[in-house]
Amino acid sequence: MATSASAGIPACDPATFRHVVGHLASGVTLVTTRTAAGSFGMTASSVTSLSLSPPMMLACLNTTSTTCAAVVEAGAYAVNVLGQGQGHLAQQFATPSADKFTGVRVVEGALGLPVLADALARIECEVVEQVQAATHTVFLGRVLHAEAAPGSPLTYFRGGFGRFEFTRDDEVYQRARRQVLDRAYAPDAVLSLDDLAYTLDVDKPAAFYALTRLTADGLVRRDPDRGYVVVPFDTRTSDATFDARCAIELGVVDMVIGRVPADELAALRARFEAMAALLVGDRFVDFDGYLDANYAFHETLVALARSAPLTTAFAQLHIRSVMTRSFGATPVTSQRFIEAQRGITEGLERGDGAAARAAVHRYTELAKQRVRQILEQTGGRL
Ligand SMILES: Cc1cc2nc3c(=O)[nH]c(=O)nc-3n(C[C@H](O)[C@H](O)[C@H](O)COP(=O)(O)O)c2cc1C
Known part of the structure; x- marks a missing residue:
């Protein structure tokens, strides 16, 4: 029934209502x-x-x-x-x-x-x-x-099925993740459900949820004989991850060079600038913020190829967990990372494939070397 408040206002159309509701x-x-x-x-x-x-x-x-x-x-x-x-x-x-x-x-x-x-x-x-x-x-x-x-x-x-997640469970997962990243558990150690629940002082479903998320992050893996095991982090892991990202990005450069629409180049540039703002001098202003911005930059770069298999392969690298476990150990870093990523951005902007490829290689080598330095400083294993 129309009231004085609704008089003159047309009813919401069904399509809008369907979307909003x-x-x-x-x-x-x-x-x-x-x-x-x-x-x-x-x-x-x-x-x-x-x-x-x-x-x-x-x-x-x-x-x-x-x-x-x-x-x-x-x-x-x-x-x-x-x-x-x-x-x-x-x-x-x-x-x-x-x-x-x-x-x-x-x-x-x-x-x-x-x-x-x-x-x-x-x-x-x-x-x-x-x-x-x-x-x-x-x-x-x-x-x-x-x-x-x-x-x-x-x-x-919004028209799709999903699952429910307790905010409390997410908080438990964040604590468990912090513990793994802070090396509270030895590399390759078994992380049992009971122990994790006890250590975090939570019930088993919350600990199980945390283990499942840690597995998806690549921080923990499910061993058929031993159960959940902390994935050791060493240069083999980081080299393999950075080399795989390098291969994907070189492929993307080859596929798209000279053909990237202006709006997509602008989006890549915006991602680059947002990331660059979080690494000032040779320090991370905010490591988690940098990590998100760095991931978004590389994700946008890979998306230029419009290739679902490449996007999926990139997502499966668990690059965030590799970076958190290495670069996240110290706020000290190097402005050279930003320079190399600027080189990728500008190479694509100019349609200069050789420059973009060289910058991808430079960035990969910098990352691999930096992990070696951090591992040396922290006693060999993270
Ligand atoms: C997630 C979902 C929720 C639905 N909710 C309703 C609802 O609340 N009321 C309704 O009349 N139809 C709802 N539907 C549509 C009916 O399930 C659908 O029209 C069904 O075929 C009716 O079956 P029947 O004619 O054999 O009884 C929903 C469908 C989906 C997928």
Whole structure:
């Protein structure tokens, strides 16, 4: 209903609303029910708790959906909250099909409704009221039975499925990462789940999350016999990483030289300037900031080739962890890194492939030498 406040303001158009409301992250559920004709179910994210006392849930179902008609007829519905690994079920139940329940483990719930055996949570409701609103029917349900299992939820944000992450877990991961980088664990040492949980004074799921992230960072690896092991860092690791980056960047220079659009050169220049501002004289102003800016510069450089395999190969180098474990050990560095990267930028800007290639080689050699110096200063292994 238009109020004086809304008078004269046109309604938000559906496309804009769809895009904007996609920013409201939600869980994902399957709303299921049963009638004499059989079992019905559909994926629904417009489901929410309504009141605690009495316990009530509401679900907004498109009135044209088969499941909506079945809920009207049954007078009851179950909300099955999907877990992190159940995105395929969300797809399956959002696609019209004669038997959506094929291959799904279903049991009979407390109200005799079909419920998912492996749901993260199940809430069974009796419909006490239904409201017709635009294209949807809003079902207000009295909760008669509710149960939950351990696990993490599937989430939905901007049209895609994802996973939920506790802020607390990220903080635990950051602490664990700092410990590995500060060499609190010997190279090649086994990092057990129990020990990590004990050392960080956190529960096992939080420690497991940290181990998983450390593995993705390349700081820890999963050994089939020994479990999680701290990846030793030595010049073989850094040489191999910097040589691989060099090979990728030389390839990119060859692929794009003389053909980079002006806006992409401008973007590369902007990345370079942002990075250069964080290395003043022979010191990092802010190492983490420099690391991010340096990564962004090289990522932008590789992206000039518009090659998904090259971009993926670059991402898999774990260059951040190599740099953190070496350059991150001391704020002292050299302005020559900036000069070499300026050489790459300007070589590309001028369409001078030989100059850009020479600068890539110079930058690689500087990086390899600097890691050797740092390793010498810190006793050989980081
Ligand atoms: C992530 C996701 C969330 C959805 N949420 C809803 C919802 O809350 N309400 C709705 O009516 N449809 C929703 N849908 C669409 C229905 O699942 C889809 O229209 C389904 O095919 C209806 O099935 P049925 O006609 O067999 O009952 C959603 C789909 C997806 C993928």
